[in-house]
Amino acid sequence: AQKVTQAQTEISVVEKEDVTLDCVYETRDTTYYLFWYKQPPSGELVFLIRRNSFDEQNEISGRYSWNFQKSTSSFNFTITASQVVDSAVYFCALGPGNQGGKLIFGQGTELSVKP
Amino acid sequence: GAVVSQHPSWVICKSGTSVKIECRSLDFQATTMFWYRQFPKQSLMLMATSNEGSKATYEQGVEKDKFLINHASLTLSTLTVTSAHPEDSSFYICSASQQGVSYEQYFGPGTRLTVT
Numbered sequence: 637a638q639k640v641t642q643a644q645t646e647i648s649v650v651e652k653e654d655v656t657l658d659c660v661y662e663t664r665d666t667t668y669y670l671f672w673y674k675q676p677p678s679g680e681l682v683f684l685i686r687r688n689s690f691d692e693q694n695e696i697s698g699r700y701s702w703n704f705q706k707s708t709s710s711f712n713f714t715i716t717a718s719q720v721v722d723s724a725v726y727f728c729a730l731g732p733g734n735q736g737g738k739l740i741f742g743q744g745t746e747l748s749v750k751p
Numbered sequence: 752g753a754v755v756s757q758h759p760s761w762v763i764c765k766s767g768t769s770v771k772i773e774c775r776s777l778d779f780q781a782t783t784m785f786w787y788r789q790f791p792k793q794s795l796m797l798m799a800t801s802n803e804g805s806k807a808t809y810e811q812g813v814e815k816d817k818f819l820i821n822h823a824s825l826t827l828s829t830l831t832v833t834s835a836h837p838e839d840s841s842f843y844i845c846s847a848s849q850q851g852v853s854y855e856q857y858f859g860p861g862t863r864l865t866v867t
Contacts, residue, residue, distance in 0.1 A: 669854045679842055680860040681795075688854070727794065737783055737848050737856060741794045 638663050640730045642742035649718055650750050657713045657745045659728030665689075667733030670704065670711045675744070676724045684726075687711065689733070718749045753779045755847050757859035764835055764866055771831045772862045774845030780825035781847035785856065786818075789842040801828055835866040 639662040649655045661670065672684040685695060687704050695702045699716045715722055728742040754777040764770045774784060783802050787795040799815075801807035801822035809815045817839075819831040828847075832839055844861045848854075 673858075678860075679844075679863070681844065681858040683858070686854065731854050731856075733854075737854065738785065738797055738800055739795075739846075739856065741796075743794045 638665075638730055638732055638740050640728055640740055640742035642726075642728055642745050644745045645743070646746045646748070648748045648750065651720060652717050653749075654714060654716050655718050655747065655749075657715075657726050657728075657747065659711045659713065659742060661709050661711065661728070661730045663709075663730060663732055665732045669731035669733070671729040671731065671739065672702065672711075672713050673727045673729065674724045675727060681727075684713075715747075718747075720749050720751055723747060723749045753777075753847075753849075753855075753857040755781075755845065755857045755859040757843075757845055757862050759862060760860060761863040762865070764864070766836055766866055767834055769831055769833045770835055770864060771829055772843055772845075772864070774828045774830070774847065774859050776826045776847045776857070779847075779849055779857075781828070782825065782850040783848045784822055784828040785846045785848075786820060786828075786830050787844040787846070789844060789861075791842075795844060798830075832864065835864070837866045840864055840866045 641660045668689045670687045674682040701714045703712045725744045725746045727744045729739045756775045758773045786798045789795045798813045799807040799809045801820050807820035822828040846856045846858045848856045
């Protein structure tokens with residue numbers, strides 16, 4: 637079965653703190669894609685990153701970084717020096733390689749960054 | 752980057768009426784479009800997948816006669832909620848991908864439907 641678990645429903649931090657959002661996935665596919673999206677209060681999904689299953693290199697983009705570990709089926713997302721504008725719901729998603737593009741979303745983590 | 756639009760961005764309709772939501776790919780040909788539904792404080796749930804020129808494939812539990820999907824062209828898909836009821840009130844999001852690039856999915860801004 638294909639599944640994505642984001643165990644943290646809500647996280648609250650104070651500005652400038654670092655925060656890690658966890659994502660654990662399940663799939664039997666050897667080829668798949670993992671994604672992170674940000675959903676601010678406006679509702680529009682903002683694409684953050686896509687990773688394919690053959691690329692385990694960690695990635696850093698400004699204050700954002702991602703840690704992909706196939707051994708633990710995890711794809712965690714860290715925001716360094718969080719800011720109030722980072723407040724949003726963050727979704728991790730799995731795109732099975734042979735499913736024609738359909739995405740399976742985790743339940744989402746609502747991040748609240750307080751000044 | 753590729754842009755997907757949705758119209759309307761929000762709509763209020765009375766119970767029993769039908770409402771149509773449009774999803775357009777503005778600068779690319781979308782061979783596949785996806786429709787998601789999101790209830791408040793919940794995740795996105797895929798409703799159906801549509802390929803241009805063919806019938807949509809609905810996910811288990813989604814009523815195909817209630818949620819009519821048409822993907823008549825490479826830039827337009829429509830979702831019609833027929834005989835809407837208050838429980839259909841939700842945030843509907845479409846996404847689109849190009850042929851051969853199914854892992855690259857572009858999301859529309861969503862349509863908030865309220866049925867009174």
